[in-house]
Each structure stands twice: as structure tokens, then as C-alpha cells.
Amino acid sequence: MYQLSNAVQYSGIWERESQSFESHNIYKQLAQQIPFVPVLEVGCGIGNGTKYLADGRAVLALDNNEHLIAKASAQMKEAGQSAQIHHCDLFELKDEDLKVITDFQPKAVVAWFIGSHGEDIFARTSGELDVNEKSKLYRERIEDVIVSDKVSVASVDIINLVNRGTIATSCSDAEIFESQKADYDKYVFEPVGFEVYDVKVSRWDRTGSTFEYGQAHNPNFEGGETALAITSIFARRKTS
Numbered sequence: 115m116y117q118l119s120n121a122v123q124y125s126g127i128w129e130r131e132s133q134s135f136e137s138h139n140i141y142k143q144l145a146q147q148i149p150f151v152p153v154l155e156v157g158c159g160i161g162n163g164t165k166y167l168a169d170g171r172a173v174l175a176l177d178n179n180e181h182l183i184a185k186a187s188a189q190m191k192e193a194g195q196s197a198q199i200h201h202c203d204l205f206e207l208k209d210e211d212l213k214v215i216t217d218f219q220p221k222a223v224v225a226w227f228i229g230s231h232g233e234d235i236f237a238r239t240s241g242e243l244d245v246n247e248k249s250k251l252y253r254e255r256i257e258d259v260i261v262s263d264k265v266s267v268a269s270v271d272i273i274n275l276v277n278r279g280t281i282a283t284s285c286s287d288a289e290i291f292e293s294q295k296a297d298y299d300k301y302v303f304e305p306v307g308f309e310v311y312d313v314k315v316s317r318w319d320r321t322g323s324t325f326e327y328g329q330a331h332n333p334n335f336e337g338g339e340t341a342l343a344i345t346s347i348f349a350r351r352k353t354s
Contacts, residue, residue, distance in 0.1 A: 118232030125181035151221035161186030
């Protein structure tokens, strides 16, 4: 019988995958693309991204997994860095959570490699019967919360979403930008007053990775040879 992972199990599973990202210098590279402004990080994980963001920036990190928060807090202490790490459920934000975010007055919101344990994903995607689609749907639903005015409050100018997956090697950088911009502007950013202004694609070296990723159907994939890639999407608030 298939058994879903819980919060404790996932914290160990994600720690191994996060260390794989770290061994390839991915978090440092992503952080170098973020301006030196107050940053709200959605999903601190074990703190690998948090420590780079906190180098020269004020950081508020949100996570729903207390076990990951403990790992992130320990790593921040070891690195001699400081960040405010707040435990909350993005799908059920309370008044005190909203106050923490608003009081922080973030200028940028980053959400890198968003995911969760199996029990959480299945609870948030009960209407989806296809197991392979659940992780994708979970990410889409949490992205909707991230870009909403509950998280991307009035002080936020920039949102950075980073995902891992595959791209068609036949596509040029311009084609990737246009396709990602069209998709994310229509379904994610335009309804909340943001628009995509940059898309950065880098090679995803999965050496050392044991993490099991779902293979959701991509109706927009044009076929042909593919390559593993990390896609970083930047959107800015539209000015009236």
C-alpha cells in the first residue's frame, strides 16, 4: 500500500535534496539575483537559501514545517547569520501571521522549489484524482497565495518564483522567456497587478539527488530532446 510522507519524514528527505542543490552552488547563485532589500522567503527549508539571502538583507522566512524550521534555525546560528523565521500555514493565514508579514514591509518575495510532504499535498489537492498531477496543483495553489495581497503586501515590488523541471533544448532563450511570460502573466501575475520582466534558466545538475519528483503532464511541451533546468521567474508590480 502506498504510504504518504509526513512532516518529520519530509524534513529528512528535503534536507538531502537541499544539500544536493547546495553542493552545486544553486542557492548562492539564486540569491545573487535578488536586490539588497527586505526579503520575504516562502519556504525556508533547512536554511540553505535563507543564509545567502540574509547576507546583506533583512529576511523574514515562512514555513509550515516545524522540523525544517528547527534545521534552518540551527544552520543560521552556525553560519553566524540572522533571520526572522515564522511558523505558519500559507493556506490558513491567521491575523497574527498577516501582521508579521505586514510589519516586516518586504520589498521582494522569493519562493524557491516550493513543495511539501505527501499528507499536506493530498489534503490540499483532494479534488485531483491523478497522483502525478497533485504536486503540480499544490504548487499552483500555493503560488496563488504567494502572489495575493496577503503575502505580496503593498510594499512588495518584486516576486521571484523558482521551479525545477525540463525544457526543450530546441528552444532559444527568447522563446523560453516569451512562453514563460505568457503563461505566468495570464495565470499568476496579471490578476494581481504584476507582470514578468525576466526569466533566467540554468542547468540543473541532479548528481547526488535521490528526491522523487512527480511527472505531471505538460500540454505546452512541443516535444523533442529535453534538458533538466532550473527556471527563475521575476515579476514586478505594474505602475499605474
